[in-house]
Amino acid sequence: MSQTSTPPHTPEPNVTMDEITALAKRRGFIFASSEIYGGIGGFFDYGPLGAILKRNVKNAWWREIVELRDDVVGFDSSIIMHPDTWVASGHAAVFHDQLVDCRNCKHRFRADHLASLEQCPDCGMRGTLTEPRNFNLMMKTAVGPMEDSAAQAYLRPETAQGIFVNFKNIYQSARKRPPFGIAQIGKSFRNEITPGNFTFRMREFEQAELEYFVRDDGSGNDLRAYEEWVSARKRWYSDYGIRAERLRFYELTPKERPHYAKAGTDVEYLFPWGWGELESIAHRGTYDLDAHMKLSGKDLTFFDEASKSKYTPILIESSAGMDRTTLTMLVDAYENQTISAEDGKISQRVVLRFHPKIAPVQVAVFPLARNKPDLVERAQTIERALRPRFRTQYDEGNVGQLYRRQDEIGTPLCIMVDFQTLDDAAVTVRDRDSMRQDRVAQDQLADYLSERLGGS
Numbered sequence: 486m487s488q489t490s491t492p493p494h495t496p497e498p499n500v501t502m503d504e505i506t507a508l509a510k511r512r513g514f515i516f517a518s519s520e521i522y523g524g525i526g527g528f529f530d531y532g533p534l535g536a537i538l539k540r541n542v543k544n545a546w547w548r549e550i551v552e553l554r555d556d557v558v559g560f561d562s563s564i565i566m567h568p569d570t571w572v573a574s575g576h577a578a579v580f581h582d583q584l585v586d587c588r589n590c591k592h593r594f595r596a597d598h599l600a601s602l603e604q605c606p607d608c609g610m611r612g613t614l615t616e617p618r619n620f621n622l623m624m625k626t627a628v629g630p631m632e633d634s635a636a637q638a639y640l641r642p643e644t645a646q647g648i649f650v651n652f653k654n655i656y657q658s659a660r661k662r663p664p665f666g667i668a669q670i671g672k673s674f675r676n677e678i679t680p681g682n683f684t685f686r687m688r689e690f691e692q693a694e695l696e697y698f699v700r701d702d703g704s705g706n707d708l709r710a711y712e713e714w715v716s717a718r719k720r721w722y723s724d725y726g727i728r729a730e731r732l733r734f735y736e737l738t739p740k741e742r743p744h745y746a747k748a749g750t751d752v753e754y755l756f757p758w759g760w761g762e763l764e765s766i767a768h769r770g771t772y773d774l775d776a777h778m779k780l781s782g783k784d785l786t787f788f789d790e791a792s793k794s795k796y797t798p799i800l801i802e803s804s805a806g807m808d809r810t811t812l813t814m815l816v817d818a819y820e821n822q823t824i825s826a827e828d829g830k831i832s833q834r835v836v837l838r839f840h841p842k843i844a845p846v847q848v849a850v851f852p853l854a855r856n857k858p859d860l861v862e863r864a865q866t867i868e869r870a871l872r873p874r875f876r877t878q879y880d881e882g883n884v885g886q887l888y889r890r891q892d893e894i895g896t897p898l899c900i901m902v903d904f905q906t907l908d909d910a911a912v913t914v915r916d917r918d919s920m921r922q923d924r925v926a927q928d929q930l931a932d933y934l935s936e937r938l939g940g941s
């Protein structure tokens with residue numbers, strides 16, 4: 486079994502959530518949804534840079550889990566499924582949180598988030614909280630022209646069930662046999678009682694889920710597969726530069742995991758408000774396939790040609806939130822840095838130290854002066870030439886502000902085209918983290934950048 490790796494000390498937050506939300510809005514990462522109407526709790530929009538950031542996070546997951554492996558296939562199921570899906574999965578009956586209302590301030594809480602039911606944590610009044618009552622988190626909708634009960638359907642609260650009900654379609658068409666996995670990324674919806682902490686707890690969010698099917702041969706191979714996935718996921722977070730001291734893999738005790746799960750690990754990040762779950766990895770036994778076989782009456786076992794026998798594979802699941810991971814990338818990358826220049830001047834800069842594969846812009850190109858057509862044209866030509874290989878951006882203006890802006894959006898490298906460039910066909914490349922400047926010949930620029938960034 487894996488060890489719970491809790492960092493030895495709890496580091497101070499590097500940023501407040503107010504700073505993150507302000508930066509996210511100012512630079513176009515994340516906006517409150519339908520802001521001009523006052524917003525709607527638990528929904529957010531990703532701005533131009535946020536959309537790329539989140540796409541890069543999803544691509545990094547997909548690349549690792551699907552493209553770089555030959556034992557995992559991709560999948561994309563519909564958001565609305567037959568309502569019986571949620572009966573079999575248990576969501577219709579038990580996907581409840583306990584809800585508590587304050588009769589005084591009308592605020593609503595999850596009972597398990599309250600220290601006590603005596604006092605309202607918002608208005609401070611005593612004896613105003615209601616008894617906890619069940620609240621189903623699934624969002625309802627109606628399918629077809631009649632809004633009667635026969636038309637009632639749900640927006641999926643997780644993507645995984647689409648995989649389970651298609652297990653046979655997928656393994657037969659993809660010609661896969663256990664051990665193999667099915668992965669998908671998609672939207673999920675939960676009518677969270679108390680959405681909050683920016684994009685940490687939303688009502689519409691995206692999940693990346695992997696379901697890995699294994700034949701239990703009695704040798705402990707199922708637990709080994711689980712351990713391998715825990716390790717693979719540890720490597721992924723570390724490869725993308727998430728600080729080890731802010732990440733922990735918390736191994737659930739038997740009491741903390743569902744009765745059918747043989748093992749489970751929560752991946753948690755230390756946000757400014759405390760530890761929050763990014764992903765859960767679990768050994769789910771045969772629970773999910775069994776449940777769908779029972780209700781649908783359809784056979785979802787695997788038929789092994791060699792032994793001419795049928796069996797139900799056990800399942801290792803990794804379920805990660807892409808919005809929470811994107812938020813982690815933002816929070817983890819943030820640094821408010823004090824810089825002392827050679828002349829003794831002290832200044833501050835905000836810098837997002839994104840991994841180059843995650844950074845929305847990898848290379849920014851500027852002319853030293855925007856009123857010099859030769860420089861502008863050369864800078865634009867260089868940017869256009871680099872565009873097919875890197876995520877680039879052309880910008881112009883006050884040099885100090887240009888660097889400041891690129892630091893704040895986490896661009897690893899900036900290229901300055903100056904007057905000397907017109908003579909020697911070389912440019913200055915400035916490194917975001919060290920602020921070191923290198924002079925690089927224009928004809929070697931693409932290779933230089935590629936080496937520094939490791940491709941797009």
Ligand code: ATP
Pocket residue numbers: 643675677684685686687688690691692762763764765804805806807808809
């Ligand atoms: P929590 O206890 O925080 O409500 P959960 O244990 O219900 O989360 P899971 O059902 O295990 O979450 O979902 C897997 C992943 O999906 C979570 O680790 C998280 O990253 C993401 N996720 C779940 N609910 C939300 C939400 N409301 N907003 C954003 N991401 C979410």
